[in-house]
Amino acid sequence: MNFSFYIARRYLFSKKSHNAINVISMVSVCGVTVATIALICALSVYNGFGDLVSTLFSHFDPELKITPRQGKVFDPSDERIQQIRNLPSVELTSEVLEDNALVKYRERQVVGVRVKGVDENFPELVEIDSVLIDGRFALAEDVVNYATLGIGLASSLGINAGFVSPLEIYAPKRDEKVNLSNPATSFRVEYAYIGGVYRINEQSYDDNYMIVPIELTRSLFHYEKEISALEIKLKPDASLPKVEKEIQHLAGDDFLVQNRFEQQEASFRMMQVEKWVTFLILCFILAIALFNIVGSLSMLMIEKKNDVQTLRNMGANETQIRHIFLLEGWMISASGGVIGILLGVVLCLLQQEFGLISLGESGSFIIDAYPVRVDFTDVLTVLLTVLGIGFLAAWYPSHYLSKRWFR
Numbered sequence: 001m002n003f004s005f006y007i008a009r010r011y012l013f014s015k016k017s018h019n020a021i022n023v024i025s026m027v028s029v030c031g032v033t034v035a036t037i038a039l040i041c042a043l044s045v046y047n048g049f050g051d052l053v054s055t056l057f058s059h060f061d062p063e064l065k066i067t068p069r070q071g072k073v074f075d076p077s078d079e080r081i082q083q084i085r086n087l088p089s090v091e092l093t094s095e096v097l098e099d100n101a102l103v104k105y106r107e108r109q110v111v112g113v114r115v116k117g118v119d120e121n122f123p124e125l126v127e128i129d130s131v132l133i134d135g136r137f138a139l140a141e142d143v144v145n146y147a148t149l150g151i152g153l154a155s156s157l158g159i160n161a162g163f164v165s166p167l168e169i170y171a172p173k174r175d176e177k178v179n180l181s182n183p184a185t186s187f188r189v190e191y192a193y194i195g196g197v198y199r200i201n202e203q204s205y206d207d208n209y210m211i212v213p214i215e216l217t218r219s220l221f222h223y224e225k226e227i228s229a230l231e232i233k234l235k236p237d238a239s240l241p242k243v244e245k246e247i248q249h250l251a252g253d254d255f256l257v258q259n260r261f262e263q264q265e266a267s268f269r270m271m272q273v274e275k276w277v278t279f280l281i282l283c284f285i286l287a288i289a290l291f292n293i294v295g296s297l298s299m300l301m302i303e304k305k306n307d308v309q310t311l312r313n314m315g316a317n318e319t320q321i322r323h324i325f326l327l328e329g330w331m332i333s334a335s336g337g338v339i340g341i342l343l344g345v346v347l348c349l350l351q352q353e354f355g356l357i358s359l360g361e362s363g364s365f366i367i368d369a370y371p372v373r374v375d376f377t378d379v380l381t382v383l384l385t386v387l388g389i390g391f392l393a394a395w396y397p398s399h400y401l402s403k404r405w406f407r
Contacts, residue, residue, distance in 0.1 A: 024296040029336040031289030036340025039282050043378040044348040046275035048371030059131045061260045062231035069256050073226035089238035094121040096229040097217045102170040105157040114208045117217025125233045135161025135196030139213040146195030152207030154197045166191040171220045190220045290393040293329045297397040326398035333390025348372045
């Protein structure tokens, strides 16, 4: 066993002549433990909310989405797109054409509605049926077109599924100039009956989106076969990162391939920023707790002055003596960090299983308790952070104070 480590371990667990040293050491360990628990729990809660948001988006966003880098639309008969459709890892594709329009129902109207035209593969691509709260998902029956609206949009228009009057959907004629003498002639209009209402609990989708048949949007926006996006569902055994790179290579620089996280990059990036800002704040608290080690080691050095002289007489050099106190300070931080990680992981697993801490009883939340997910990377990051700050806290007294007191 290493000489410095052996002596440091004996000093750590042996009874000190001054009880204050024991108290300060215990306070240091407890402070590190509490701060470490807070780090593990905070990061795990952010992971849980990230998973929750990802689940919400999965009801509307595809696993992969291909869009043009320039312009609004592209030709789906492009050879590269056909190669992508035929990839063995691709289970299903859905053509999408969407743009902004004005939607009117009787005396109410909403401007800037995102009208999303989809084909018959769309219900198999995402879990839209699981978020319907009224009616059913339908695109067309015979000559009748149906629209499925977000709950916020339906509320703004004052409608529910099954209303007998159709929605009026207006879009400007993109290939004609505005007739100032009769502006009404500059708009195309299409009609769709209300088939269903969905709720994703994501404002951008609930308040702004309406799903209709792609044939309706082609007629409304005056396109022949163009689409604004190709949405892709992969086979269960496919590797998403690998397939995404393969598709991007096939599509070339003219197309942008995005997974769910990249489609909602702003939302997920904001969560990541909040997560790591919280991490830094808790690291500052951890640093304050760890600097109790300075006081603990300083008092220990004073108490062990005679022992140090004995060790010198036995042949120990200055480096070995400094390493004794450095390792002891490091073991104080490491023990607090390990205990904190274990307790933090246990608390997170209990919260995940039993939902010990609820979000409230108002009924306005989509879940009852704080979601958590323990990530091994976060655990390793916390451990390395504790050891790193603990090393700095122990290095100062072992390096500088030892020169003053052990001359």
